[in-house]
Amino acid sequence: MKDTAVLVLALTACLSLCSGAPAMSKDDQKKAEEYLKEFYSDSSASSIHMSQVNMQDFETTLKKMQEFFGLQVTGKLDTDTIEVMKKPRCGVSDVSNYGHFYGKPRWHKQTITYRITEYTPDLSQREVDDTIAQAFKLYSDVTPLDFKQIYSGTADIMILFKARNHGDFHPFDGPGKVLAHAMSPGANEGGDTHFDEDEKWTLSSAGINLLLVAAHEFGHALGLDHSQDSSALMYPTYKYVNTQGYQLPLDDKQGIQALYGCTCPQPTSQPQPNPPEPCNRDLVFDAATNIKNELYFFKNDYYWKKNSLMKDIPQTLIRSTWPSITSVDAAYNLKGKGISYFFKGQDYWGVTATSVLPGYPKQISQFGFPASVMKIDAAVHVESTRRTLFFTGDKFWSFDELSGEMDAGFPKSIKTDFPGIGSKVDAAFENYGFLYFSDGARQTEYKYSYRSVNRVLLNYGWLDCY
Incomplete structure (x- = not known):
């Protein structure tokens, strides 16, 4: 045994019982x-x-x-x-x-x-x-x-x-x-x-x-x-x-x-890294996403949170909000589920605006990436198609959030399928119907349904540095 x-x-x-019954059946x-x-x-x-x-x-x-x-x-x-x-x-x-x-x-x-x-x-x-x-x-x-x-x-x-x-x-x-x-x-x-x-x-x-x-x-x-x-x-x-x-x-x-x-x-004191300069015309974002109608921009160990109702744009250590995460390569948000996903190397985390969900990190291979993909450069969820676009090098992938599988025929060329944004993407996010693709300090405001460029910006403009 x-x-x-x-x-x-x-x-x-x-089953309900008759209270006070003198004997059991x-x-x-x-x-x-x-x-x-x-x-x-x-x-x-x-x-x-x-x-x-x-x-x-x-x-x-x-x-x-x-x-x-x-x-x-x-x-x-x-x-x-x-x-x-x-x-x-x-x-x-x-x-x-x-x-x-x-x-x-x-x-x-x-x-x-x-x-x-x-x-x-x-x-x-x-x-x-x-x-x-x-x-x-x-x-x-x-x-x-x-x-x-x-x-x-x-x-x-x-x-x-x-x-x-x-x-x-x-x-x-x-x-x-x-x-x-x-x-x-x-x-x-x-x-x-x-x-x-x-x-x-x-x-x-x-x-x-x-x-x-x-x-x-x-x-x-x-x-x-x-x-x-x-x-x-x-x-x-x-x-x-x-x-x-x-x-x-x-x-x-x-x-x-x-x-x-x-x-x-026991709590240990950690040296504070030098914060990045927001009003630098050459500012390159590591990642960006929209969480609960607030824009998050990531750079090194920090992030900026931009809210239309707030005058200031605070700069915060990433690990002070999400303790197990020190920097972010890519990020995207699923608005309907109230969950965002942060990527670093071959790991990713499910997070809310205030905490890391249990069970993370997990491996990006779960999305269907081959072992040759060592990191994600950028990611953005397109609400109208329920697809998440992942950018790696000069290629991109399309992930079906409903089926939980990569769409067939990917990866494809960024330059071919997104004319006008360049051949690589450092950060991407959606805002008021437009997709924004950053390549270095330059950013393209893009109308996805028409595959057309609306205007060209600089990253630092989002941090009220004009």
Whole structure:
């Protein structure tokens, strides 16, 4: 028998009960037997049946369950006990506050890889990637652990979404019951995590919130058992809480740090780089983009933010807003999603106007670039076509944001397809229906639908230096 334990997160149908009923029905008794046998009793225990022969075993197990959930410990079925049994739950018991599996299995390395082999159609692939990364980040924020997503081969933690039989001898049972399960740390299947595709996966309070379930299951995959603390993430029953700014509750934090230790980085002073001169006629932008109707211009370690409602144009260190990013080669914004992407070398980050999204950096090869592309010179999203244009050297690529794939026939020549802008692009952005392409200090205002130049500018003009 494998040392790793399969952990099942189960959601039973929520049925109303008649309060104050003097006795439980045969159906309630049967459901209680099934609950204690499948989700509560020790795997080594014999089958539990409501019979005169082993009523004592049933009552003993029921008392443990009642004690665990803080119910009145009677060993008898009552409405409160039945109601708890019908709540969403995950079935490992007999723990006090945070718990670890027997023998305290853990990963004996700092970097743990994971791979998602099958996705749910309920969310986009990017949404799943970001949410899974966010769930892992809850643990890397408070321990020395580092989680890295890989896209081929065997990872430490293999993740999939699939219904019914899915190859691990623990088939899912359709919508509304088992949500997911995971293995405790170990070799081979250890840590592997599976989500029931028959559930409706969401990022909100509707359906089943992926972040909360994933974070709970990854707790098991890292070695955490269940907790009796009802405010803990590792409490057996599933319930939705607001995930905006969600962090590990104290009980879970203490549990995971007992296994892996605490990361307490000390702030270090860094020398401030010399800021670039904005009112220099020879100013060359590294990158530019539009975020929430504000223009961002990047140069070396700094960026300028231009807002039509503000008189001044502040100059800010990039790392003071996005700590893991020191400079930017290219940037573009997806207005409809409220996400921007920054590129540096062969890495890229998903960001908002104030923070880096979890799970980054990632490799630009995910966009379909060949290994020969070492960096992106410029990028701009064209809202009317839902394409993102990437510029590298004297060529450009067209990426379909809807399909998540590069368009066929690329790369193409910049000079041929964009007459008048030159043969290379250092920075690009969209503003009020025009595309702006910078080549050195010179900038071309371009009408994309007509493939025509509207006027020629200098970069520094955007910084109110006339």
